[in-house]
Structures are given as structure tokens and as C-alpha cells.
Amino acid sequence: MTNGSVETHTELIILPEAPTAKYRVLLGIHILPSTNEEFVAKYPDGFKHQADFTTLPEAIEYHKMLNVKLGLPDPIRIDNRLASMSENVREDAR
Numbered sequence: 422m423t424n425g426s427v428e429t430h431t432e433l434i435i436l437p438e439a440p441t442a443k444y445r446v447l448l449g450i451h452i453l454p455s456t457n458e459e460f461v462a463k464y465p466d467g468f469k470h471q472a473d474f475t476t477l478p479e480a481i482e483y484h485k486m487l488n489v490k491l492g493l494p495d496p497i498r499i500d501n502r503l504a505s506m507s508e509n510v511r512e513d514a515r
Contacts, residue, residue, distance in 0.1 A: 425457030427467075429491055433484045442473030444480035448487060 428451040436443055450468040452461055474480040484496050 425460060426453050426455040427451060427460065428453055429493060431484060431487055431491070431493060431496060433480055433496065436473075439473075442475055444474045444477055446472045446474070446480055446484045446487065448491075 430447075430449045430451070432447045434445050434447065436445055448468075448470040450464070452464070452467050472483055474483065481497060488494065488496050
């Protein structure tokens with residue numbers, strides 16, 4: 422299989438009205454003009470996956486592990502520069 426490019430997106434959402442699972446991690450892989458032909462043949466509309474969780478810690482751990490496996494940045498990483506600013510400075514920076 423030859424290498425190609427895809428756009429990858431992960432997201433953690435809260436499901437406040439759901440009867441059981443309260444958190445969902447979404448994965449979307451979207452094809453690009455440079456995506457290899459084998460992937461496009463197998464997933465002509467891209468690839469989507471979701472995983473539901475009852476607790477936030479489970480959802481966060483899955484989200485973090487998924488991003489590691491996909492080579493994406495830590496979704497929970499804290500910007501140390503931003504975290505060290507006072508609330509007023511952060512508001513002024515907006």
C-alpha cells in the first residue's frame with residue numbers, strides 16, 4: 422500500500438439527554454485528493470467511528486489513546502503559557 426494523506430479528526434462530546442452512555446468519542450477520517458487509492462476503494466466516503474462511555478474518565482482515556490495511535494496531539498494538553506496567565510490577561514487576549 423502506498424502512502425497518502427487523509428484528514429483526521431477526533432472529538433469528545435457530552436450526551437446530556439442519553440439514558441445510559443453520557444459521553445461519546447468521535448473519529449472521522451476524510452479523504453483528500455492525495456489519499457491513496459486503496460483507502461479510497463475501501464472507504465469511498467471516508468471512515469467514521471464512535472465509542473460511547475458512561476463516565477468522563479473512561480471517555481478521556483479512550484480519546485487520549487486514540488490520538489496517540491493516530492499520531493495526533495494530546496486532546497487534553499494544557500497550554501502552559503495560557504494556563505499561567507491571569508484571567509484578566511486571558512480575557513484581554515481574546
